Amino acid sequence: MFNVNFNFLEGLHQPAPRYTSYPTALEWESSDAHPAYLAFERLREDDRPLSLYFHIPFCQSMCLYCGCSVVINRREDIVEEYIATLIKEMELVHTLLGGKRKTSRIHFGGGTPSRLSRALFEKLFFHIHRLFDLSEVEEIAIEFDPRSLRNDSEKAEFIQSLGFNRVSLGVQDTQAAVQEAVRRRQSHEESLHAYEKFRALGFESINIDLIYGLPKQTKATFTQTIADILQMRPDRLALFSFASVPWIKPHQKAMKESDMPSMEEKFAIYSYARHKLTKSGYQAIGLDHFSLPEDPLSIAFKNKTLIRNFQGYSLPPEEDLIGLGMTSTSFIRGVYLQNAKTLESYHNHILAGSPATIKSKILSEDDRIRKWVIHKLMCTFVVSKEEFSDLFGYRFDEYFCESQERIDSMATTGLIQNSSSFLTVTPLGELFVRVIATAFDAYFLKTVSSSPRFSRSI
The missing domain is CATH 3.80.30.20 (tm_1862 like domain)
Known part of the structure; x- marks a missing residue:
């Protein structure tokens, strides 16, 4: 079990997505x-x-x-x-x-x-x-x-x-x-x-x-x-x-x-x-x-x-x-789809002979790259920078240079270990992997909202 102080927890008690999808x-x-x-x-x-x-x-x-x-x-x-x-x-x-x-x-x-x-x-x-x-x-x-x-x-x-x-x-x-x-x-x-x-x-x-x-x-x-x-x-x-x-x-x-x-x-x-x-x-x-x-x-x-x-x-x-079904989500060949959110709207779409889609997202190259990194963190707790380079043709540290300050901060607090070859989530960091993943979420980094968007990490 982990013994951590209040200030440490408070600093990580942040709104963060669960990343069942990206974006x-x-x-x-x-x-x-x-x-x-x-x-x-x-x-x-x-x-x-x-x-x-x-x-x-x-x-x-x-x-x-x-x-x-x-x-x-x-x-x-x-x-x-x-x-x-x-x-x-x-x-x-x-x-x-x-x-x-x-x-x-x-x-x-x-x-x-x-x-x-x-x-x-x-x-x-x-x-x-x-x-x-x-x-x-x-x-x-x-x-x-x-x-x-x-x-x-x-x-x-x-x-x-x-x-x-x-x-x-x-x-x-x-x-x-x-x-x-x-x-x-x-x-x-x-x-x-x-x-x-x-x-x-x-x-x-x-x-x-x-x-x-x-x-x-x-x-x-x-x-x-x-x-x-x-x-x-x-x-x-x-x-x-x-x-x-x-x-x-x-x-x-x-x-x-x-x-x-x-x-x-x-x-x-x-x-x-x-x-x-x-x-x-x-x-x-x-x-x-x-x-x-x-x-x-x-x-x-x-x-x-x-x-x-x-x-x-x-x-x-x-x-x-x-x-x-109503509100169901799909992921098909790089496209996210969401069905209508009410029974009436769902019925009307389908009875008209059309997919019930009301929201969608066609992934860009950047979306696909960040999805891969975030899901690697969420699923395996480690990202191989060599594998990243082989798959996408970019150097990991250069591609995520805008995240470097947050990466360094998380390494200092003991949430990750960052070497020239791997970015690895520590046992303590595993408990806060949602927060770690936000460092690679382009939408999360750019969005400033006065109203809440996600549940908190703890």
Whole structure:
């Protein structure tokens, strides 16, 4: 564990992106469908497999910490209409691809995708098989709310029958006081039951999501949460920092400020959890993931082939990712795309026969270079200056000369080591890699804003 003083933490407690994309979504431009047509035209140049992401935005209630794109809804007819539109979007993508395209990975996120009815799941998968080639699919994953088993005790068996082989369980915290404070009432026994069910079914990979920095959390309470999770021993864990963005998600204001852990307490929670997990046999992966040594994620991290995308850390190769559904994001051949952010707008775009794109970013050469560097830092904690030069034809130190002052400062404070051959993140710097990465973010360096843009690093 790291013992650092208040002034040191305060200096690093800065707003910083999570860099699941570069440039970040704040830098994407309002757009019509033209960039989407360009991206799909590039995609037709070869037949490499792609990945699909399906966004199911519906939740029955709002968790106060939530930063996702969700729609609070209990009406089945609204969900049915959404799935019908989602199928039409798949048909449009099928046409733009010129036929059935091999698909290696599929991910369902939300919202609460596990709350879809069996009938709607079956309908959706019928059309997925009709429109995409799943003959070589490696992974079909879903974000699963353990509370989904309340109304359908055999939902796990059902989704396995559809082909799902990886599941991510939303737990966040096992302590009742914390759950009450964030309005997510889910007992540890309920989470444990879901975990044991998926384990007994033989799912290839089980992940558990946790969040630190929530109201009523302390190092002592989170010590018990970590103990509860280690009792399960999932293949992977995600330990996310609570992203406080009330200017984007006003419902977060309902959490009492007096209940929130201080900056020092939040850092102590994370530092303890990271220490305990690694001492218990987990490999720390990048910023906020952990996996058992034999897990493919650990192997990719050790081989320095890990990639970062909208789902966080992922396995190589870096494939074209097509996002389907309201607010979904895609990355196709150097083009970022984002779908419409409301149900009405999404429906209207798709029913008009057009991609639902409302924002896009076509990467420039400089964007591609900086994306490579930032994702190397986020995924491997080291940048080879020789590899950089071989790939892009520039000398690293010359290309980033405007960042030299910040690089020197971070080296002085012990966050990085900078030599003629490598820029390496230190063990202490790994905890603040988001801040380190901002030194190479051209948009972050140039933007001066009086209003907040990103959550803070601690």
